[in-house]
Amino acid sequence: MKLSKQQKERLKKIDMQTFLLDTCIWSYWFDDRTEQHANIKGHLQKLSPHSILGISIITWGEVAFGHKIESPDETPIQSEYIQFIKSKGPKTFEIDIHTANKYGELRAFLFEKCIPNAKKKKMRPEQLIDPVKGRELGIDENDLWIVAQTMTRNLTLVTSDKLNRIREIAGDDLHIENWAK
Numbered sequence: 001m002k003l004s005k006q007q008k009e010r011l012k013k014i015d016m017q018t019f020l021l022d023t024c025i026w027s028y029w030f031d032d033r034t035e036q037h038a039n040i041k042g043h044l045q046k047l048s049p050h051s052i053l054g055i056s057i058i059t060w061g062e063v064a065f066g067h068k069i070e071s072p073d074e075t076p077i078q079s080e081y082i083q084f085i086k087s088k089g090p091k092t093f094e095i096d097i098h099t100a101n102k103y104g105e106l107r108a109f110l111f112e113k114c115i116p117n118a119k120k121k122k123m124r125p126e127q128l129i130d131p132v133k134g135r136e137l138g139i140d141e142n143d144l145w146i147v148a149q150t151m152t153r154n155l156t157l158v159t160s161d162k163l164n165r166i167r168e169i170a171g172d173d174l175h176i177e178n179w180a181k
Contacts (some may be wrong), residue, residue, distance in 0.1 A: 010084070017175070018052040019095060020150050022143075022159035025064045026055070028180050030084050036180040043179035054155065055090040058145045093149050103148035109169040110139060139165050147174060 019027075028036035029044075063085070067078045140161075147166050150157040151173050160180035168172060 007012070008042075016050045016052065017048070018054055018085055018091070018153070018155045019047075019151075019158050020056060020146065020155045021055045021059070022056075022146060022157065022161060023066075024160050025158050025179060026059065026063070026085055028160070030081050030155065031103045039181060040179045043177075053088060053090045054093050055085065056093050056146045057095060058142050058149070060092070062142060091153075092156060093153065095145065096152075098152040099145070099148045102152045103145055106144055106148060106166065110144075110165065113169065150174065 025040060028034055028039045031037055063082070067081075071078070122157065143161060143163055144166060147157065147163065147170060149155070151170065154175075156175040156177055158177050158179050160178050163176070167176070
């Protein structure tokens with residue numbers, strides 16, 4: 001069966017899919033004592049050899065934070081974890097102006113949805129008695145940045161986080177897979 005040029009292009013795009021792995025997925029992949037580890041390994045085995053695994057600069061920050069909270073000095077397990085991620089050769093995705101703009105758009109949608117009267121009063125989050133934080137918006141700020149990266153680069157976010165509020169406003173433009181289950 002001969003494929004049309006359009007079909008070949010579609011297959012090429014599928015074959016070269018890029019996945020942005022969230023912090024939880026990297027952690028499960030590293031920890032072979034968890035049930036999620038086996039599930040992630042199973043998903044990885046099904047990927048095309050041309051698929052690209054990525055890591056957000058935000059995820060690197062979450063890893064650094066977690067390690068510093070656990071111990072101010074690097075422990076052998078922390079070194080092993082960092083080496084594990086580096087050895088998998090993920091592409092690191094930085095924050096750029098497109099990501100920043102998408103983040104602002106998503107956060108504004110959340111702000112309008114969660115605090116509708118603030119806009120009518122022409123208030124900014126900083127002007128409210130209690131500043132609007134991620135908790136009030138039903139989000140984790142880092143997740144919002146990672147979703148913005150995912151959307152601006154047309155990536156597939158791999159996470160076990162629910163992200164319900166963010167999914168609500170992002171709609172069909174956000175592609176998420178959960179390899180942990």
